[in-house]
Amino acid sequence: MRRVAVIGVGQSTFVRSYPGSIRELAFEAYRDAMKDANLKPNQIDASVVCSAPEYDKQRTPAGLMAEYLGLNPQPTFYVESVCSSSSSGLRTAYALIASGLHDVVMVLGFQKMSEITSAESQERMGRGADIQWEAPFGTMMPAYYAMYARGHFEKYGTTEEDLALIRVKSSTYGVINDRAVFRKALQLEKIMEPKYIATPLKVFDCCANADGSSCVVLAAEEKAKDLVAKPVRIAGLGMATAPINMAARQTFSGLTCAQLAAKQAYEMAGITAADVDVAEVHDCFTIAEMMAYEDLGFAKPGEGPLLIRNKETYKEGKIPVNVDGGLLSKGHPIGATGGSQIRTIVLQLRGEAGEMQVPGAKIGLVHNIGGVGIYGNVSIFSAV
Amino acid sequence: MGFEQFGIVSFTSATKAEQFVEFLKSNELRGTVCLDCGAKFFPPRTDCCYCLSDRMDWFTISGEGRLVSFTTAMFAPAGFEKDVPYTLGVAEFADGTKVFGRVDRSIPQEQIKVGMAMKTRAVDLGEGRLTYELVAA
Numbered sequence: 219m220r221r222v223a224v225i226g227v228g229q230s231t232f233v234r235s236y237p238g239s240i241r242e243l244a245f246e247a248y249r250d251a252m253k254d255a256n257l258k259p260n261q262i263d264a265s266v267v268c269s270a271p272e273y274d275k276q277r278t279p280a281g282l283m284a285e286y287l288g289l290n291p292q293p294t295f296y297v298e299s300v301c302s303s304s305s306s307g308l309r310t311a312y313a314l315i316a317s318g319l320h321d322v323v324m325v326l327g328f329q330k331m332s333e334i335t336s337a338e339s340q341e342r343m344g345r346g347a348d349i350q351w352e353a354p355f356g357t358m359m360p361a362y363y364a365m366y367a368r369g370h371f372e373k374y375g376t377t378e379e380d381l382a383l384i385r386v387k388s389s390t391y392g393v394i395n396d397r398a399v400f401r402k403a404l405q406l407e408k409i410m411e412p413k414y415i416a417t418p419l420k421v422f423d424c425c426a427n428a429d430g431s432s433c434v435v436l437a438a439e440e441k442a443k444d445l446v447a448k449p450v451r452i453a454g455l456g457m458a459t460a461p462i463n464m465a466a467r468q469t470f471s472g473l474t475c476a477q478l479a480a481k482q483a484y485e486m487a488g489i490t491a492a493d494v495d496v497a498e499v500h501d502c503f504t505i506a507e508m509m510a511y512e513d514l515g516f517a518k519p520g521e522g523p524l525l526i527r528n529k530e531t532y533k534e535g536k537i538p539v540n541v542d543g544g545l546l547s548k549g550h551p552i553g554a555t556g557g558s559q560i561r562t563i564v565l566q567l568r569g570e571a572g573e574m575q576v577p578g579a580k581i582g583l584v585h586n587i588g589g590v591g592i593y594g595n596v597s598i599f600s601a602v
Numbered sequence: 603m604g605f606e607q608f609g610i611v612s613f614t615s616a617t618k619a620e621q622f623v624e625f626l627k628s629n630e631l632r633g634t635v636c637l638d639c640g641a642k643f644f645p646p647r648t649d650c651c652y653c654l655s656d657r658m659d660w661f662t663i664s665g666e667g668r669l670v671s672f673t674t675a676m677f678a679p680a681g682f683e684k685d686v687p688y689t690l691g692v693a694e695f696a697d698g699t700k701v702f703g704r705v706d707r708s709i710p711q712e713q714i715k716v717g718m719a720m721k722t723r724a725v726d727l728g729e730g731r732l733t734y735e736l737v738a739a
Binding site: 337340341343344345348349350351352353354355356357358360361364365366367368369372414415416417418419463464465466467470 | 605608609610611612613614617644645670671672673674675676677678679680681682685688690691692699700701702703704716717733
């Protein structure tokens with residue numbers, strides 16, 4: 219198989235309500251990535267378009283996007299794994315290039331969550347799980363992750379304050395990320411106010427919906443070197459799944475899909491957790507970041523709280539995590555999130571992350587989860 | 603009438619496992635067991651993903667389970683707004699079967715603990731609708 223590299227990254231500013239249509243929202247990330255890679259549309263051999271379809275009014279968005287982005291008549295198609303759609307898109311694009319089928323492939327992620335009304339959104343929220351056996355009880359994402367928080371608390375003695383410390387870190391970096399939707403610094407006392415969404419998760423334990431887009435351009439590494447000065451290699455990819463139904467879950471203190479995906483990605487890259495210089499993890503809720511510390515091997519099971527208490531996941535710490543503010547501060551436009559995480563890591567490995575830069579970062583990791591641990595993608599990148 | 607009778611809000615009208623609702627009417631919570639390989643399933647399914655058999659029988663969830671995790675939802679999706687706050691939980695029974703559902707709302711919040719003994723109970727929601735819940739054993 220051929221090696222594959224990232225040659226361009228882009229994202230829109232994530233906002234609460236984007237004042238334009240989905241094609242215009244997508245174009246913002248596309249323009250950003252195409253300028254970054256210094257490419258013309260006819261140099262893109264194929265595109266993979268990613269979103270969560272329940273938020274789209276447009277049927278079959280890939281066709282619409284290919285036209286608006288100027289990517290006809292090249293192949294295009296749609297890839298979905300809810301919140302990890304654009305990481306699944308990366309995996310798909312990687313295979314298209316590694317196989318030799320295409321040389322340059324673009325992964326476009328987008329979500330205009332404000333496309334539908336709040337009432338429609340409330341209705342869809344209830345259908346995010348198994349609609350036959352679980353949704354009839356009144357389920358939603360915060361409640362599911364809250365059950366994992368309870369599981370972690372019971373097994374390891376983790377506290378609400380430990381989770382709050384993750385939000386404090388997130389807000390620290392949200393302040394300096396001009397693409398983030400939430401840019402206010404938050405103090406611990408504010409985060410600890412007992413405004414529960416689903417116990418033990420409170421309002422600031424949860425990320426915000428947002429409208430946004432992301433774009434990642436990949437190329438065969440031998441071509442990448444001719445196209446851009448600083449290609450970033452995709453060194454390892456892992457993906458695993460777990461049952462959608464809570465009754466079939468083995469544990470409520472970690473996500474098995476992430477553990478398995480991480481193992482695969484580390485093996486493929488020939489590295490261990492200790493080799494990672496900077497990571498982006500899927501912090502849709504604070505507990506999700508806590509579990510990621512352990513599922514990725516940055517901490518032993520149960521020792522995630524020590525990492526955040528000791529500030530080891532801050533920029534200056536042992537393993538900087540989500541130093542762009544993460545989903546908690548950037549916002550979580552479902553289909554765009556993975557691409558945004560990848561963009562952050564690519565900028566870090568090129569030494570172009572500005573105020574967020576982790577000095578000398580050579581290996582970066584992206585952990586992107588779909589649903590409550592249904593789909594787990596872990597991707598490892600390295601400076602070439 | 604079939605599976606649309608199940609749950610506070612129903613999203614699925616037809617399933618080959620609709621007899622589940624009939625068992626609830628006699629206060630029995632049942633899963634399925636594969637007649638060919640013995641695999642047990644809850645929620646029930648009519649196709650065995652281990653041996654591909656479609657020969658299934660029903661078994662009853664009985665005895666005491668332990669609460670594995672829970673949460674009390676203060677916000678709800680459409681159709682459940684009037685129910686908040688309500689508690690969702692997972693209980694594990696002696697044979698390893700896990701059951702997800704609502705927790706009996708008459709149990710005071712502070713008494714709900716991971717590890718507490720639970721059993722299941724069918725609930726008549728009125729107007730022909732049925733569900734089940736986890737209650738203190």
